[in-house]
């Protein structure tokens with residue numbers, strides 16, 4: 353659907369002049385707000401993960417707690433000045449000492465160059481480049497160094513320091529002899545570059561801000577694992593241009609760290625700031641990872657039809673993570689703005705800027721099958737450790753299917769379980785309509801007059817199951833009332849779990865209703881994992897193993913549950929199979945314990961060291977004796 357911002361009556365006056373910055377959203381702020389209003393998006397915490405000049409956070413700071421991030425340090429400075437202030441800092445210590453406006457004081461200072469004047473010596477004709485005139489280069493260096501000295505001498509606070517640096521950076525863009533970025537300079541002096549440099553206070557909204565606002569300076573895909581909130585705004589680079597290359601000058605001026613520089617543009621090394629969003633073969637999986645890891649209900653993405661990843665591909669990906677697969681694409685009509693971008697064409701196609709909005713499916717569905725060793729409480733930690741791209745996810749020792757069912761894979765999820773009873777129940781739960789399941793369970797409960805701790809009734813159902821009908825409906829119903837929900841059989845395949853204390857409840861009913869694999873395409877397998885032909889799986893498969901724990905005495909270790917016991921031999925066999933999977937080039941994650949109640953799993957620890965696998969603490973599980981769970985992985 354095409355909308356125009358004209359339709360949107362509440363027009364907040366934008367106080368900011370647009371800074372020359374690729375993808376600057378100053379002109380689109382009302383459009384973002386329009387989408388928020390249109391879809392009645394509610395929330396308290398708003399995060400801008402690719403914050404650039406900080407214009408978005410600044411615009412929304414009066415409404416939300418803002419978390420802003422960008423991996424460029426100059427952006428950290430812009431964001432710190434804008435979203436952590438509601439007025440210009442007062443410079444009281446400075447004022448007391450000098451009784452003059454700090455900007456005026458800086459502008460009237462004169463400077464004498466020396467070999468440490470980095471801009472003057474490298475980016476003016478003095479250094480063979482024409483980014484700035486010599487006169488301006490000298491002033492820029494002098495002011496940059498003075499700001500640092502004021503801060504070191506405690507004449508300005510940290511907040512004042514960032515404010516002055518942000519002001520310096522923005523002012524510099526006004527006298528740069530370039531077309532906007534710093535890849536190259538003009539071979540003549542453009543009129544803006546001939547103006548005398550003046551540091552002017554950076555403009556931002558003088559509206560209230562929340563003191564819990566935070567500015568980060570890291571990779572967004574790392575940060576996303578450690579923050580949460582309500583609205584996630586994503587404005588990643590659209591093109592192959594690396595910001596660390598285009599704005600190397602701002603980075604060097606912000607850090608003033610005397611980097612080694614190269615080439616005509618005098619660029620610093622990009623360091624860690626190489627954006628995979630700007631690389632065609634990686635961009636889509638960066639998004640996949642952000643979507644999967646986001647602990648935000650509402651996701652808004654600024655995007656265009658000229659972006660590296662085709663718009664349709666991004667929409668198809670987003671569908672996998674959205675509630676009911678529903679995605680909204682709002683298109684902005686540029687006519688309304690009459691700005692330079694309206695004439696921007698590529699491949700003959702007119703630039704179309706959009707906001708993709710969707711509600712993310714953030715809840716975890718707990719399996720309706722109560723199962724010893726269930727990973728439902730550790731799901732957040734397991735999901736966090738997934739790689740950026742998950743093509744196929746195999747829950748190799750699937751149990752109650754808590755893990756596989758909650759993973760979004762772009763291709764499919766596979767559940768495998770060797771125990772035919774457990775497999776049978778999961779399959780029965782998956783293939784039947786949940787309302788029908790509930791109806792039939794309630795019918796059995798009524799027929800047998802079951803209630804919690806009702807012994808006679810429970811044993812009557814157990815006999816009925818063992819002697820007459822071995823249906824999964826009856827077995828599943830029994831497990832709800834049985835001792836510790838165990839599904840245990842004797843050697844003659846008779847279900848022999850004694851009565852327990854629990855039973856059918858609203859919780860179980862809701863779990864039956866809500867339990868649906870998050871990945872549409874899934875497959876259920878009932879075989880011994882040792883029989884898997886691993887090499888048949890595509891290379892972007894992740895194998896997840898949640899075996900019985902060798903050093904605990906979980907019920908399934910006693911060999912009485914239709915499964916062979918889990919002993920040292922089983923442990924060695926599992927580890928050697930995982931070594932093979934690793935050798936074949938697949939990624940794996942293994943859940944386990946290294947230590948428990950004074951015992952140490954030496955076999956496992958030696959194996960981890962031998963292969964140099966990564967161990968991640970995954971929290972605790974279990975209610976009687978807590979277990980310190982770890983995830984072992986090869987990526």
Ligand SMILES: C[S@@+](CC[C@H](N)C(=O)[O-])C[C@H]1O[C@@H](n2cnc3c(N)ncnc32)[C@H](O)[C@@H]1O
Nearest residue numbers: 375376377402403404405422423571572595627
């Ligand atoms: C389109 S610009 C954002 C513009 C911003 N909304 C504004 O109005 O100024 C994209 C930003 O993403 C940053 N960026 C690119 N890859 C990143 C990554 N992996 N992590 C964090 N920031 C990244 C770039 O430094 C750049 O500032």
